[in-house]
Amino acid sequence: MATESGLQVKQEDLAAGVLAGNRRALARAITLVESRNPAHQPAADALLSSLLPASGRAIRLGITGTPGVGKSSFIERFGMFLLDQGLRVAVLAIDPSSSLSGGSILGDKTRMETLSRDIRAFIRPSPSAGSLGGVARRTREAMVLVEAAGFDVVLVETVGVGQSETTVAEMVDMFLLLLAPGGGDDLQGIKRGIMELADLVIVNKADGDLLKAARLAQSDYRAALHLMRPRHPEWRARVELVSSLRGEGIAETWAAISEFRAALEATGALAAQRQKQARGWLNRELQDGLWDWLRADAAVARALPELETAVGAGAITPAAAARRLLAERFGRSL
Numbered sequence: 001m002a003t004e005s006g007l008q009v010k011q012e013d014l015a016a017g018v019l020a021g022n023r024r025a026l027a028r029a030i031t032l033v034e035s036r037n038p039a040h041q042p043a044a045d046a047l048l049s050s051l052l053p054a055s056g057r058a059i060r061l062g063i064t065g066t067p068g069v070g071k072s073s074f075i076e077r078f079g080m081f082l083l084d085q086g087l088r089v090a091v092l093a094i095d096p097s098s099s100l101s102g103g104s105i106l107g108d109k110t111r112m113e114t115l116s117r118d119i120r121a122f123i124r125p126s127p128s129a130g131s132l133g134g135v136a137r138r139t140r141e142a143m144v145l146v147e148a149a150g151f152d153v154v155l156v157e158t159v160g161v162g163q164s165e166t167t168v169a170e171m172v173d174m175f176l177l178l179l180a181p182g183g184g185d186d187l188q189g190i191k192r193g194i195m196e197l198a199d200l201v202i203v204n205k206a207d208g209d210l211l212k213a214a215r216l217a218q219s220d221y222r223a224a225l226h227l228m229r230p231r232h233p234e235w236r237a238r239v240e241l242v243s244s245l246r247g248e249g250i251a252e253t254w255a256a257i258s259e260f261r262a263a264l265e266a267t268g269a270l271a272a273q274r275q276k277q278a279r280g281w282l283n284r285e286l287q288d289g290l291w292d293w294l295r296a297d298a299a300v301a302r303a304l305p306e307l308e309t310a311v312g313a314g315a316i317t318p319a320a321a322a323r324r325l326l327a328e329r330f331g332r333s334l
Contacts, residue, residue: 011043015050018149026149033141055147062168064158065178070204072111073244079115081250090146091123093157165194174199181213196228198237207243234263
């Protein structure tokens with residue numbers, strides 16, 4: 001039995017509900033896998049294992065960009081376009097976390113009112129809980145669940161804090177970078193590493209008085225991308241102009257995404273990328289799991305405060321302190 005929100009639900013019934021596309025069951029399933037209660041972990045693992053074979057058919061898109069670039073506006077317009085194409089859309093919107101409560105601050109559902117009301121779409125805001133790159137720790141599991149529920153397109157919207165966007169790129173098929181009109185001097189402020197991760201650059205707000213600036217920015221970004229090594233031999237990153245306000249450039253964006261997917265599927269590169277991501281997921285889980293285990297260990301709990309004090313005082317380097325603690329706990333030099 002899995003207990004969430006005061007309700008007891010059999011894992012088999014929850015899995016059946018997700019497979020049937022039941023939105024309430026899907027919400028409960030995501031809450032279960034996001035739970036930090038160790039007692040919920042066996043049920044969450046069993047649920048994910050049973051649904052894993054039904055996942056993997058959706059196109060997974062990561063969307064990032066600085067705050068104010070219009071990510072939520074773009075996602076809503078793009079999502080409504082996809083619904084009109086007969087597709088079902090899931091949005092995993094990662095909000096910044098409150099340092100006090102740990103909960104989401106922005107609440108993306110309030111910024112995607114039209115999309116959130118459509119029964120063919122599913123929006124799940126989750127707190128980043130301090131994760132680098134603005135990605136909730138269980139975003140990957142949530143992706144498995146929404147895919148098993150039959151959603152065709154999964155959009156992962158990040159906080160856009162400029163930290164470790166590789167985390168996003170390592171869990172999606174295609175990485176979209178939203179930028180505001182400007183170009184020129186603004187180009188110098190765009191981190192090269194983020195540009196190199198992008199499979200598609202979208203210059204948003206390309207309308208009205210900003211249209212000319214958007215076209216100049218498109219030219220600048222194309223020139224910059226031309227100097228960078230493509231992430232995939234099958235695909236060179238493009239720059240699209242989009243007006244989320246008017247819905248212009250949305251169809252072209254979807255056409256580019258479809259072309260990207262077809263190109264990588266034709267060579268087997270997409271399947272290979274997902275296999276590599278799954279192995280990376282395993283390594284990340286091992287790291288996180290070992291750290292959780294270490295923090296719960298009584299011997300570590302006794303030794304760690306003293307080492308933290310020594311590191312803070314400059315008496316020992318963090319690396320040496322970590323090695324000492326691990327060596328003492330495992331009884332051998334590491």
